[in-house]
Amino acid sequence: MELHEARRAGLYNIGDVATRSGVTAKMIRHYESLGLVKEARRTEAGYRVYADVDVHTLRFIRRARDLGFSIRGIQQLLGLWQNRRRASADVRRVAQTHLDALDAKIRELQQMRATLEHLVHNCHGDSRPDCPILDELSARATED
Amino acid sequence: MELHEARRAGLYNIGDVATRSGVTAKMIRHYESLGLVKEARRTEAGYRVYADVDVHTLRFIRRARDLGFSIRGIQQLLGLWQNRRRASADVRRVAQTHLDALDAKIRELQQMRATLEHLVHNCHGDSRPDCPILDELSARATED
DNA sequence: TCTGAACCTTCCCATGATGGTAATGTCAAG
């Protein structure tokens, strides 16, 4: 197949798909190398060729990434999405696992934030050198 | 210098320092290669040798890492810590920058979390295939 | 004194998701 034939057949090259899906061409190739999306057909010149269904799949991937799912999680979600006999419980389990991970991460960052906020709040922030931030970081023990 | 002499002089090898500072030997070497800590002296056999002041510095680094500071930020903080003519305003500026970054990251994760929570909440989680989580991910447009 | 465990050294590779760049080849329009 050649590219102009593919175009006439309603197919896209990687740049078109990138624009339509919101996934960069770079990442599309990367996902292919990971096996997250199946290997694209090629024109005779070696250009990747895509159809609407691929755009749809890549949008799915991008939305999942936007929700912070890992490639592993997206792999699971894609598998369930493409399996009509899936149980929604399986989907929810994957999502819940990620939700728990998000919660853990948020708590971790909030803990950092609280400590740092406290320190920043207690720092004069003037021309003098004394600074509770440095005092805390150089303290002999980890206590506040 | 040989190791037993160094020990008698109150110095440590990298394993001791790792234990005392809470920074792994691996990371101590890495920080040295980055220039975050100065190059350690060596015994004649090539073993790194450290003093109490180095333990102190590495603890400082570990505490800063625990607060999520980047290597770049820690470099700045170390510089200020070791500069007696620093202005606390400079320290606070570095900390505030990181605090802002933490806030941004937390908000980003909370946004993800909220969306995902909503989806998980609306998913039956039973044996049927219909699932709002997949519906959202495969939606034609990004709206809730 | 020998041996083995427990250290140390350097060097390379892996993570996860993404970006950059370079060298090279193809396509489409003027």
Added chain:
DNA sequence: CTTGACATTACCATCATGGGAAGGTTCAGA
């Protein structure tokens, strides 16, 4: 036929950390 905008692969970088291999050192105990 040239030119510019595409495409291809391959490699390197990020950020902080860990793993492991291959080899040298130290030290305690038999």
